[in-house]
Amino acid sequence: MRIVVVGAGDVGTHIARDLADTHDLSVVDTDPERIESLGSSLDLAATEGDGRSLDVLEAADIHEADVVIASTDDDAVNVMVCGAAANVTDAFTIARVKSGELFDTWQEFGDTFGVDRMLCVDRLAATALVRTVTLPGALAAGTFVDDRVEMAEFEIEADHEIANQRVADADRFPSLTFAGLLRDDEVVIPTGETVIEPGDRLVVIGSPSSVRRFATTLSPTAALDPEDDVVVIGGDEIGCRTAELFAERGFTPTLIEHDPERAAALGERLSGVSIEEGEATSAAFLRDVGVGDAELVVSTLDDETNYLVSLLARRVGADHTASVVDEREFVDLFDAAGVDVTVQPHTVVAEEIARATRAHTDEAAILERDSAEVLEITVEQGSELAGEAIEDAAHDLPDGFVIGAIVREGSLTTPRGGTVVQVGDHVVAFADADALDAVAAAL
Structure with missing residues (x-):
């Protein structure tokens, strides 16, 4: 192309x-x-x-x-x-x-x-952020096939029930596939005998309800409830849209904006959102507006301010923090500081552009700094998958490719080795980035 x-x-x-x-x-x-x-x-x-x-x-x-x-x-x-x-x-x-x-x-x-296609970066980032933080413990999340299939990435900790278990023992959810493991700098395609190690980042694909049930087994106390206090820092486009999305999900978020005129305008524009005017870099102000009681604080300003605000929010008592991070090289710094979720607008845009440019790919979600992707593919005549059982097609497909879900005529199927893929099926799959060229050629 x-x-x-x-x-x-x-x-x-x-x-x-x-x-x-x-x-x-x-x-x-x-x-x-x-x-x-x-x-x-x-x-x-x-x-x-x-x-x-x-x-x-x-x-x-x-x-x-x-x-x-x-x-x-x-x-x-x-x-x-x-x-x-x-x-x-x-x-x-x-x-x-x-x-x-x-x-x-x-x-x-x-x-x-x-x-033909306009990508509003801030709105896309806000959507990705809210989708991720409302899924307990997820580092990344995305939906496919008109929201019938969900992908999520979780870091496995030593105290998680599935840590040090074989995939065959840990994968107990009927509509869920353990699609891939991101281990250090390696992408691991799991088999039933693969042991899930503490520190692994596990990518699962399945029905939204199964993904959420799995998430709650890892972080049973982390699920956000509409009754929880959510604070959004920054009243620009991304912060405003983030607050709106939380309000649409039944939350009553607080939005903090330092500029008096903009704070007043936001108060007129946003319904279901409480507006507080003040400096989010002031610990005293954060305490005064109740940040210490918040379940989640989301920072949407520049990277340096977001870093400082995230540290202050946790210091005054907030349970969890999430942040927009513009510069890729700062992501590790935010992770090391204990920020629970980071969203990079540049990466979100890259995902959307991947959808429009990758042949036969309807959706794409990029994981772990480009080491792997989750793809939605509509199976066409001539594809290596068309009319083949998955276990047979695997011989003609690259090693770094795993089918996580199939949607046929609106119904989701959890794939097994004997599942026959048909023309017109929507396949959601995990792929090692190094295998993408081979995948595109085969499909």
């Missing part, structure tokens, strides 16, 4: 690295140093220039493009790039934006912009 990416900042570079090995990729950016760096380190064509210029887009072979991704740090530029591309090509256009208002406008008047 021919893909043109306009914008080689943090997000664009992440996208380029994710796609360069599997697609014919061209990247456009105004910064000559970025262009030189990408051109020398990845197998792609790099063009220096403004992506709003048709001359620059033509230099990047826009006429041959199947997909155009506009991922600069300027929303208006991204919309203009897609509009320019739509005027000269039939390529599928994707624009990354931060503005929720622009996203709402696109949803109402999408045909006007020339944007």
Whole structure:
């Protein structure tokens, strides 16, 4: 597939690295140093220039493009790039934006912009964050096939019931598959004899109810209840959307915003959300507004402030913390500080773009810093899976691939070796990142 990416900042570079090995990729950016760096380190064509210029887009072979991704740090530029591309090509256009208002406008008047798919980064990150923290103990979570299948990742601790058990003994849930283990820097495809070790990150795939029942066996006291106190720090787009999502789930969250005018505006906009005006970096203020009694504190500001607020929240008594982390290199620091859940907007965007660009893949969730993915695949005629029992198809598929669930005509099936996969089935599978190319070729 021919893909043109306009914008080689943090997000664009992440996208380029994710796609360069599997697609014919061209990247456009105004910064000559970025262009030189990408051109020398990845197998792609790099063009220096403004992506709003048709001359620059033509230099990047826009006429041959199947997909155009506009991922600069300027929303208006991204919309203009897609509009320019739509005027000269039939390529599928994707624009990354931060503005929720622009996203709402696109949803109402999408045909006007020339944007086929608009990704509102902050709203996607808020959705991923709320989905994860409302699943007890999950480090990551995602849904597939119209929410019929759920994936979740859990870190196994020494006191967990399944620690040091064989998979055959631990996997007692009828609609759940133990799909993969992330162990140190290794991806382990489990068999019945594989022993689950403390420190492993276990990826499970199954029905949402089974995933939740499994989660409660690991963290029986960690499940959030609508009666629990949830505090969201930051009233920008991501914080506002996070508070809204909690309110939609029956919670009554408190949102803390330091700017008086914005706090007043949020009070008028948000229903079911309590607004507190003040500085979240003040321990005295956090105590005054009841953060010490909160079950969960979510930080949605910049990385440095989020780190400080997370530490303060735990210090004054909050039970759990979650944070948005923009810079990938800070994730380990947040983990070491005991932050329970981190969400990276860049990674969330990469998942959405993977859905649009990976052949035969309807959904994709990236795990453990790109070491593995969970994929939703619609089985087509000619696929190695079509008409084959899973145990037979396994001989023609790469080792790092495990089918976790099958949805056929709206009904979920937990796969076994003798399960025959049919054309039209929606398959949700775990795949080692190193096996993705082979998986794509086989499916």
